[in-house]
Amino acid sequence: MSEFGFHLAFWSLAAMTIGGASMIMVSRNLIHAVVWLVLSMLGVAGLYLTLSADFIAVVQVLIYVGAISVLMLFAIMLTPRAERDNSSSLKTAGPAGVVVIMVMIATFWVAIDTDWGSVREAALTDQARLIGESLIKHYILPFEIGAVLLTAALVGAIALAREDDEDAAVHAASLQAELDGREFDPVDVVDPPLPAVLTAELPAEPESEART
């Protein structure tokens, strides 16, 4: 790609990324924030392309735009309207700002002042194949651990997010017992004794029949 096109791409994508990220800070609606996050992520994916990392770029779009943002929207939709507020907490914003500015100064200084000794070789070609091969040759252990981590996260997320009515009842009863200072036995909640009405012997019922 020519130098002009590269400049154009870099600066517009950088503006998109930083602009999207800044709008997350500003926007007061959480759903807007997620939409801005998506814009920012797309900008990052574009930047990956300018760095000739096309596999990573596509994965970025696939995972962040296609999955993570949707997951966030889902979580937001599962909590009620009042919780969709994205405002900053005034108490922490000030100190956070100070810390962040310090971090920013430090990183800028490091980024600009260090001699990175960067070299510019030809970009990798056929990255998908190369990454795949090195994943199952050199990085097989991290790869397997990553798989286990993802499985654990899957199971954990399901276990956390899932609470059926019975669990809720047990939980509520245990808290109530704690408040009342009683002993608590979950069995009473899960399998309460049947009311007398149901266990009593029923009188023989005359066969009901519609008049014809």
Next chain:
Amino acid sequence: MTELAGLSGILGAWYDFRDLNNLQRLITEWIADWGPDWLASIVTGLLGALGILGVIGPTLLVLIWVERKVIARFQQRYGPNRVGPKGLLQPVADAVKLILKEQLAPRAADKLIFFLPPVLIFIPGILIWGVLPFGPRMSVADLNVGVLFLLAVSGTAVLVIFMAGWSSNNKYALLGAMRAVAMSISYEVPMVLALLTLVVFSGTMSINGIVEWQQQEDVIFILLFPLTALVFFFAASAELNRTPADISEAESEIVAGYHTEYSGMRFGLFYAVELGNTLVVSGFIATFFLGGWWMWGLDEWVPSWIILLAKTGAVYFLLIWTRGTLPRLRVDQLMSLCWKALVPATLLFVVVAFVQRTLLISEGWDTTIALPIMAVINIGLSLGAIMLFARVARPADLRRPARIRMAGAEIGGLRAARSVAARSEEPQFQVGGD
């Protein structure tokens, strides 16, 4: 003078219409002769985009007519036949009507997010065409991660649908959006697994590479992995919101789902993209499973893009057919179908593909003999899997047949009902059951 030479080169090659890429390459080379690099790449990109838009636009107008006519024939009607010859101009009239209609926005809508989706939905809708190979060298971008690109781009449409449904501030729209999101997250899994099977077996992630593999081995993937093709077809029709999986815009339940509140051309844009997606997905099904632009040597005689279009048309007709015939599944049924039947089935075939590919490579088997044998094995496995799932995944409700009995003389209440039910004779008819 070089400019003239370039032009004459274009003119000299015009007749080679089998490969439209020649034209584009010539134009780029001509520009590169006198202009800067970036102009050439911009012009190439623009030409590709314009080419796609120029093809899709008119095709969509014809397709609307085709779909309406075909559905009308299924339903014993004539279909559009008033505007233009054979009603061919009906879609144009509809488009004009949609453009002239007032565009309403609900007062409580989230204005910015409400206005964006009809435009944004176009981006994945157009981008996805970029990797569809119309011929050996005829795709706008032949990425070596083409399959991933396809999945990534189709995944982004969900977000737009969610934005549309949420911002409308309408309960139908929100329900439709939530359904659409849940559906497409779920159905992406069997889709990815189905494509993974092909990628594993052909050893390439380039879409054109997959077609070339089929050409080289003289086999189409639907023969090797029939169940995977079926799952991909169903998952694709679910992602496209078409019956029997159109729950996100189920008319009888939630009116029009996420685009309930969109009127005029805003709705028209959603509709156009939906139709375009249907076409492109038919194209991808044809490419992945039916050999794309290749057809046992016929591509030597017929332009490759015509072969692809013919196959695409066949798949598209199949999509119309299912739409015209089948009722809609319920949300939970679609989910359980996806997770309990489609995902295990595709997973099974991913493993099968791994094993067979390894056998082919490490044992060095002759593919002309090994592939037919594998095809037979896989077809058998598919039938077995379908029968197994039909037995296992069938809800208990459906195991018992539904019976209709005839009460001849008995009339009355519960007692008569019992006597009819207790009669031992066969019911007049009985449907379903194991």
Next chain:
Amino acid sequence: MTTSDDTRLAMQGTIEALTAGAGSEPVVVNLGPQHPSTHGVFRLKVTLDGEIVQDAEMRIGYLHRSMEKLAEERTYTQNIPFTDRIDYLAAMSNNLAYCLAVEELLGIEVPPRAQAIRVMFAELQRVASHAMANGTFINDCGAWHTPLFHMFRDRERVLDMFEMTCGARLTTNYMRIGGVAFDLPDDLLPTLERYLADMPENIANYEALLLENEILHARARGVGVISPEMAINSSLSGPVLRATGVPWDLRKANPYCGYEQYEFDVPVGERGDCFDRFLVRMAEVKQSLHILRQVVDSLPEGPYLADVPLHARPEPGEAYARVESPRGELGFYLVSDGGPAPYRFHCRPPSLINLSALKEMSIGGTLADAIVTLGSIDIVVGEIDR
């Protein structure tokens, strides 16, 4: 154990949240009055927890035209057109029920030919109405209009026959007190013969398309179930009642218009779900065609209208006549004070009473199930609101 007040308050809040089933906010969705599957201006207010229906509330009255009151101002004959508009999908049955009530009030004997013609048109109306009911039911299950259009073709031919006979297709106004308005036109019987010859093939087509359709089974089996006891207690009638297994059909239980001369069976279902209702309607169409065959074969000659004064003044008294309309027991209750107009005109609309079971049937199912159940009850809003 000492806990701070803050902690106690927090725990109290958590207990409230847990017992209230928090975590999901119920959504109230109004289906209708403008909605594609409420079959008219009817409003179903459902409370959803996710997709599960927690509560369903029916709001009716959007189509109220005050027919029962209007009828008190018009003569008995002038009221017949009103009955067309009560159940506009089964006008013939409504005409018939009303005329039977007036005839009971006046003590009129209807000539045999008129009775046979009445049976003929009532059964044709049943075929047409069931075609509509089953077609829209499959549509509510999500089919893309295909079965509906096929069934409309059958209905269309019935309506053509109506038009041939009385000039109107929907609001027929054909029955008269003491008979019918016109004798059969010459070409009606050949048309009907052709219709009877074609129908078995059409029905076989529908059965091939729909009966073994796995998706339809999945959508309709075990959905909207109602027990026979509950159905009887809610005084349901028609296919909704028969689908639960109760063999109750007024044509057998309380024959009118000489139904006792014809041989037919009453199809009953087994489980009382939506699919059974659909099957019962399919079977009833076949039985209606069977009755029509017998009517055509044994059509008596004679007058088609008894001699009844145009402005009949019945003796003071009351009368109730009921017929098996396509939707169930349709009854008319008339009170006369000796004047030319009824003192009281009341209609027992089967749709309204069948609809009352919708809440029972739909709670606990999904929103989609509620729609399918509503479709399987086969309501006509004109009849509910009158």
Next chain:
Amino acid sequence: MIIGLEHYLVLGAILFCIGFFIALSKKNAVGVLIGVELMLNAVNLTLVAFSRFSTTEIALSTQVFVVFIIAVAAAEVAVGLALALVVYRNRQTISVDRTTLLKG
């Protein structure tokens, strides 16, 4: 001016700081998660930049590292959102300011 490694590093630093600020200052748990995602993206961007401006072998392992980070981020978001859901269910709020039971 040639766009080199430093440009990407500064861009990554800005993105990281914005994410950091969001994570520190937002009241909503999902908002905090968004900030964390931005920080991870910034790190990924920096890594990919390093991979472009280095030798081929390092480039490859850096990209593999990025793939791992993306996988971990996905897992983190899933668990984080599930946690937010549980917190909401038990406390009726996902505001991190008001989930202070551990303060005693």
